[in-house]
Amino acid sequence: MKLYQVALKEIARRKIRTLYTTSSIALSVAMLIATLLAGIAGQKDVMLIIARYGHSLTIFPATTNETSLRSFGIGAGHYIPEDALPDIKRVYDQAIKSGWEKRGAFMMNPGLPGGVDSIEEAIFTPRLYEETTVAGKRVVVTGVRPQDEYKARFWWEVDAGQLLAGGDEVMVGKVFASVTGVKVGDTLEINRRLLTVRGILRETDSPDDYMIFGDLKTVQTVFGKPNLVSLVNVRAMCNYCPVGDAELAINQKVVGVRATSQREIAEAQHKILKNVTNVILSLVLLSLGIACMAVFNMVMGTIHNRIREVGLLKVVGASRAQLVRLFMYEAVAIGVIGGLAGYGAGYLLAITVGPALVSTAVIEGHWWHPLLAVAAATLTSVVATLYPALHVSRIRAAEAFRAL
């Protein structure tokens, strides 16, 4: 006969009490796990957005307030001349360099290790957007510089065919292809010019899925917009580049354009989500505290009934430490059961409710989540049981014997 066997048999006998105790712990643990899983998934989602679109600038043509109401002015007759791109690049590079220096970075002269020219150059990807009817559907045709675009949008892959190379070819978004039934090798008439479909872009969950992409020069020719672009995306290619400084400098120094930094928006989203998750986690920890008090009250309530049991165990030779251990074994067993049940319930809750909170979030389980659930539940149970266990073990043998 082992002490833990006595403990396990006791909790098996007190089914209602065990069920009540484990349920209150499991409920709190379920909340903890659900919040954690949904929170992590949401934050990952935002981080993915930052990885994709973050650390970049988008430079639009300056517009009037009235035209800005229509898609930020895109397609409203405002363009950036391609000739302005070298100026924009120069202002950008200078702003990044002085931004680093302002932050205390020591920039070496060009040509030396660690020199300013060792920073990976930003990628400028100009785009021309034109709306037209293709295959009976209104669609945006986008002119891009394919090689630069692939570097900036490294996640682009094709579902069928090949990526756009240039010339009289186009690549279509997944949604456009599905809606129109367009396949690789088909010919599309775009503004009275015939272009061949080279590839279908894999779904990106972005506006790219609805567009037709062609070589910038070709699209400019097709729509009669030589040397004009609708916007320029700038991908910084470094994690902590002072993109905000570049945004400010372009807006101040380059006439006819306005730059906006997307990273700041994504970071703000990330911060909000993180704060909300932290607030929920605090509430969950509070509920664990409440569960702890519920277990404490219940254990204290059963102490009176258990004094006889304690008396008997003292009679047969239990020491004070062994009595505390016996109660702790019970607490650990209840914690483990409550933790596992809570993990299961929390996971179900997360996969049910999580996507409703963050639509694109993917709930992922990790090996340490069940361990965390069991640890939190066990800690709650042990903390709740410790004082009653110490209290009851302190009863003197004579008092315990009188109870028999």
Place this chain on the structure above:
Amino acid sequence: MTKPIAMLIGVSKVYRVGQESVRALSSVSIDIRRGDYLALTGASGSGKSTLLNIIGGIDAPSEGEVWVDGERIDRLTEQRLLQIRRKKISFVFQEPRLMPSLTALENVLLPAAFYRCADRVEERGLELLARVGLAKRASHLAHQLSGGEAQRVCIARALFNQPMLILADEPTGSLDHDTRRDIVGLLEVLNAEGNTIVMVTHDPELAGRAKRRISIRDGVIHADSGVVQPY
């Protein structure tokens, strides 16, 4: 004459109840020898249970000395007293106290959960259950046993650590007449096998069958048959 295995010298016990002091025992001196079958008798509140607890090291005397197996125990720490109780003393109570979650055998083996007290623990438990006539009830839970059977399990448990002294506080107090006779018979057999038994009882018939009787009145030994008599 054998050496006493337990000895009380001038033991008094005073309880404080609020502002008042209640004297439960006054200058009690007893020696208990190996093989004794001693009945402590007396009216309720006469001090016999207090005396039993003091012999068992459960309660400490206010005055006097208590010796068990040559060691003075009235000034020992709780931990040392626990060691003495584990190795040398066992208790049987009026109500048969068993752990409800355990079977009869597991209840007998319960001391093994707290200290090493026998080799081949399970075999010994089964032997003891057979000795008290419950070999076939080993796997029954406490609530599946009758009062008499439960008390037999308690006696088997009391024998598990091979104690030199069995202290029984009215072991037949809650049993019917037939069951009482069974338990008395069992205690007599155990005594005949060499176990020393000190028993508190109200029952004159049970006391009459003990080898030695000590009558207590108002915390003082009123009569001690003293000599070992055959039952």
